[in-house]
Amino acid sequence: MQFTKTTEQDSKYDHLDKMSINELLTNINNEDKTVPFAVEKAIPAIENLIHEIVQRMKNGGRLFYIGAGTSGRLGIVDASECPPTFGVPHEWVVGLIAGGDTAIRKAVEFAEDDTNQGWLDLQEHKVSTNDTVIGIAASGTTPYVIGALKKCNEKNILTGCITCNQGSPLSKVSVHPIEIIVGAEFVTGSSRMKAGTAQKLALNMISTATMIQLGKVKGNKMVDMQLSNHKLVERGVKMIMSELAVSQETAQRLLKKYNNVRKAIENYDKKNR
Numbered sequence: 001m002q003f004t005k006t007t008e009q010d011s012k013y014d015h016l017d018k019m020s021i022n023e024l025l026t027n028i029n030n031e032d033k034t035v036p037f038a039v040e041k042a043i044p045a046i047e048n049l050i051h052e053i054v055q056r057m058k059n060g061g062r063l064f065y066i067g068a069g070t071s072g073r074l075g076i077v078d079a080s081e082c083p084p085t086f087g088v089p090h091e092w093v094v095g096l097i098a099g100g101d102t103a104i105r106k107a108v109e110f111a112e113d114d115t116n117q118g119w120l121d122l123q124e125h126k127v128s129t130n131d132t133v134i135g136i137a138a139s140g141t142t143p144y145v146i147g148a149l150k151k152c153n154e155k156n157i158l159t160g161c162i163t164c165n166q167g168s169p170l171s172k173v174s175v176h177p178i179e180i181i182v183g184a185e186f187v188t189g190s191s192r193m194k195a196g197t198a199q200k201l202a203l204n205m206i207s208t209a210t211m212i213q214l215g216k217v218k219g220n221k222m223v224d225m226q227l228s229n230h231k232l233v234e235r236g237v238k239m240i241m242s243e244l245a246v247s248q249e250t251a252q253r254l255l256k257k258y259n260n261v262r263k264a265i266e267n268y269d270k271k272n273r
Contacts, residue, residue, distance in 0.1 A: 003165070003166075003168060003169070004165070004166075005139060005140075005141075005165050006164070006165055006166070006181060006182075006183050006184060007138050007165055007182075007184075007185065007189070007195055009184040010184060010188050011184050011185060011186055011187060011188045012184060013186060028193075031193070031194055032193075032194065034183070035197045035198050035201065036201065038180050038181055038182045038183075038198055039180055039201045039202060039205075041180075041181075042178050042179060043205075045176065045177065045179070046178055046202060046205055046206065049132075049134075049176040049206070050205075050210055050213070052132065052158055052160075052176065053158075053206070053210050054210055054213045054214065056130055056132055057092070057210065057214060058214070059130055061128075061130035061132060062091060062092055062093070062094060062125075062131045063079075063093045063094070063132050063134070063206075063207075064093075064095075064096065064122060064127065064131060064132065064133045065078065065079055065093075065094070065095045065096065065134050065136055065203070066095075066097075066118055066122065066134070066135055066136065066144075066145055066148050067096075067097060067135065067136035067137055067142070068097065068098035068099070068111065068112030068137065069097075069098075069103075069107065069112065070138070070191065070192040070196050071136040071137050071138055071142070071145075071162075071196075071199060072095070072096070072097030072098060072103065072136065073104055074196060074199050074200055074203060075095040075096070075134075075203065076095030076096075076097055077095070078095065078200075078203040079093040079095035079207075081207070082207055082211065083226065084225060084226045084228055085222055086216040086217075086222065086224050086225065087216065087225055087226055088211070093207060096118070096122065098112040098114070098118070098142075098145075099112075111144065112142050112143065112144045112145075113143050113144070114143065115143045115144070115146070116147055117144055117147075118145060118147050118148025118149075119148045119151040121148070122148055122151075127152070127157060128157070129157055132158045132159075132160065133148065133152045133157055133158070133160075134162065135148065135149045135159065135160070135170055135174065136162045136203075137161070137162075137163055137168075137170050138163060138164045138165070138195035138196070138199065139163070139164075139165060139168070139191065140161070140163035140164070140168020140169060141165075141168060141169055141170065142170070145161075145170060146169055146173055149161065149170070149173045149174055153173065153175070158175060158176070159173070160174055160175065160176035160177065160178065161173075161176075161178060162178045162180065162198075162199050163177070163178070163180075164179070164191065164198055165179070165181070167179075180195075180198040180199070180202060182194040182195055182198050218243075218262065218265075221243075221261070222261075223239065223260075223261040223265065224260070224261070225261070227255070227260075233255065236255050236261045236264075237251045237252050237255055238251075239261050240254055240255060240261060240264050240265060244268055246268075251264075254267075254268055
């Protein structure tokens with residue numbers, strides 16, 4: 001199969017600079033509406049990868065995201081949300097970006113073109129065969145990501161990827177490739193748009209489903225979330241009230257005592273059996 005970058009194809013819209021604001025917003029939104037359907041087609045591939053991730057994490061493994069530019073930032077965002085949302089250690093899910101932390105806010109020139117640095121960055125975290133490494137690259141051609149996954153394969157470290165081009169070099173070096181084909185962008189080549197949205201949706205699926213499978217959600221509640229602000233404390237109180245059918249005062253007392261929704265619920269149950 002010949003590799004074609006659909007993410008680089010010309011937009012089906014032209015004369016964007018002549019459009020009104022309403023026309024711009026309507027057309028962008030019309031394109032965005034197509035993204036969830038593209039993600040839906042990739043669900044079997046996403047599911048297969050999650051099965052492998054969960055198995056490894058149950059055995060002490062970690063999940064790594066590695067990317068450059070927008071793709072790298074999306075991985076870092078998803079990784080950074082796991083500890084406060086699910087109460088897991090920061091080392092469980094790690095996001096790496098070409099150019100290091102500086103590149104989160106400001107592009108580092110040519111960082112993504114280094115085929116060796118991705119593996120060096122992973123080695124700083126002592127990546128092992130228990131871990132899973134997911135390369136994120138809309139184009140599927142980023143040397144930083146491809147080089148890292150090639151080395152992981154050599155070391156028997158499970159690899160996956162999220163890309164928005166079919167049959168890309170990145171897919172070919174991934175044991176579990178996820179290809180979400182969103183087509184040409186509204187602004188030609190601007191893969192931070194539909195491609196970025198698709199990657200974010202896939203990352204939501206991967207981290208959320210994995211954490212649920214690891215027991216970090218009870219019913220539909222984030223019972224292990226970190227109580228890092230008043231909003232989350234209030235949410236925790238409501239969870240305890242709902243789960244135990246107790247008053248707000250009792251729920252507040254339990255949460256203050258245990259500083260964790262799950263522990264508050266479990267210890268209240270034990271006390272009253």
